[in-house]
Amino acid sequence: MVQDKTGREIDGKLHKPRRQLAMVFDLNKCLGCNTCSMSCKTQWTREEGMESMWWTITNTMPGKGTPKDWESLGGGFEPDGRQKASRIPSREEFGDAWKLPKEDVFFGGKGKTVQLHPRNHRGEKPQWGANWDEDQGGGEYPNSFYFYLPRICNHCTHPACLEACPRAAISKREEDGVVLLNDEKCKGFRFCMEACPYKRIYYNHVRDVGQKCIFCFPRLEKGVAPACARQCPGRLRFVGYLDDESGPIHKLVHKWKVALPLHSEYGTQPNVYYVPPVLPARLTSTGKVDPSGSRVPLEYLENLFGPRVGEVLKVIEAEREKKRRGEASELMDTLIVYKWPEDIFPDFTNDPIVLNGGQS
Ligand code: SF4
Numbered sequence: 283m284v285q286d287k288t289g290r291e292i293d294g295k296l297h298k299p300r301r302q303l304a305m306v307f308d309l310n311k312c313l314g315c316n317t318c319s320m321s322c323k324t325q326w327t328r329e330e331g332m333e334s335m336w337w338t339i340t341n342t343m344p345g346k347g348t349p350k351d352w353e354s355l356g357g358g359f360e361p362d363g364r365q366k367a368s369r370i371p372s373r374e375e376f377g378d379a380w381k382l383p384k385e386d387v388f389f390g391g392k393g394k395t396v397q398l399h400p401r402n403h404r405g406e407k408p409q410w411g412a413n414w415d416e417d418q419g420g421g422e423y424p425n426s427f428y429f430y431l432p433r434i435c436n437h438c439t440h441p442a443c444l445e446a447c448p449r450a451a452i453s454k455r456e457e458d459g460v461v462l463l464n465d466e467k468c469k470g471f472r473f474c475m476e477a478c479p480y481k482r483i484y485y486n487h488v489r490d491v492g493q494k495c496i497f498c499f500p501r502l503e504k505g506v507a508p509a510c511a512r513q514c515p516g517r518l519r520f521v522g523y524l525d526d527e528s529g530p531i532h533k534l535v536h537k538w539k540v541a542l543p544l545h546s547e548y549g550t551q552p553n554v555y556y557v558p559p560v561l562p563a564r565l566t567s568t569g570k571v572d573p574s575g576s577r578v579p580l581e582y583l584e585n586l587f588g589p590r591v592g593e594v595l596k597v598i599e600a601e602r603e604k605k606r607r608g609e610a611s612e613l614m615d616t617l618i619v620y621k622w623p624e625d626i627f628p629d630f631t632n633d634p635i636v637l638n639g640g641q642s
């Protein structure tokens with residue numbers, strides 16, 4: 283069995299760039315506001331055919347997510363490196379782009395008799411949307427719970443999308459490991475959509491091509507952080523190189539080992555990591571705090587982030603306790619982000635407004 287530097291198993295063909303950029307999301311800070319999603323949407327997915335695309339989206343967990351039930355659609359690799367069976371999600375499962383009958387209300391002469399109910403591309407009432415089950419969560423009262431899970435393309439080291447593309451339209455950049463889809467080369471076969479187990483590639487029905495998160499590479503090249511990370515009011519999206527030992531990414535992933543990939547069993551070696559959520563203690567039926575356990579079942583978090591999650595939660599809790607006692611904690615200091623932006627994306631601190639000569 284071959285293993286990488288972090289001890290994870292490797293099978294099949296890997297795409298190791300010179301350096302690998304990564305993101306870490308601290309789930310203890312996510313507000314679920316989707317400012318990240320909107321900042322990406324307004325910057326990159328404004329053209330015709332891209333209306334339904336959410337290259338980054340924050341889902342409520344437990345929830346079916348975007349596209350609907352993506353965790354049960356298949357894709358990625360078997361432990362022996364063979365591709366896993368999968369299917370392409372439908373336009374409706376992604377959430378489509380809804381239309382409101384504004385023309386009828388404002389110009390059709392029907393005035394108040396028409397109400398602004400959304401319709402999908404078939405003219406039907408939508409049954410799913412990008413963050414449809416927002417704040418629904420799981421568990422039973424008084425121990426119901428939820429947390430937010432921001433999701434982007436993982437810019438994987440073993441990208442199932444890249445290997446599935448017969449047109450070589452998908453590549454992984456040598457300088458930073460960013461996975462890009464060249465939509466000029468793409469012929470719209472959608473094998474990538476089928477192969478990606480995270481279902482992070484969208485189909486442009488107007489241009490007949492696949493499109494996906496580009497890690498804001500034109501911004502990176504000017505030393506500006508990706509829009510989702512820069513706009514996030516929770517300041518939880520860390521960006522940097524995995525090999526930069528003084529940077530927050532290396533500290534969280536390799537030194538403190540508290541940032542875990544999502545569904546690593548899919549076999550694509552994702553380069554997006556999550557600091558798991560420390561959720562409140564359980565309550566008894568009379569509303570008293572039951573300190574014996576967390577409100578979220580550990581098995582649920584293990585299903586998402588793997589078997590180490592319990593251990594990680596204990597490390598976070600121990601370091602929090604140190605801070606409460608007034609002792610030093612490098613882990614907590616890293617997660618707190620005292621100085622923005624240098625503490626959270628040290629290589630990408632340029633302000634886009636300055637680069638644009640003061641124009642936003
Ligand atoms: S998350 Fe999906 S689209 Fe992104 S690199 Fe991995 S396999 Fe490809």
Ligand code: SF4
Binds near residue numbers: 314514
């Ligand atoms: S990642 Fe940041 S911007 Fe996105 S939903 Fe969470 S808090 Fe809001």
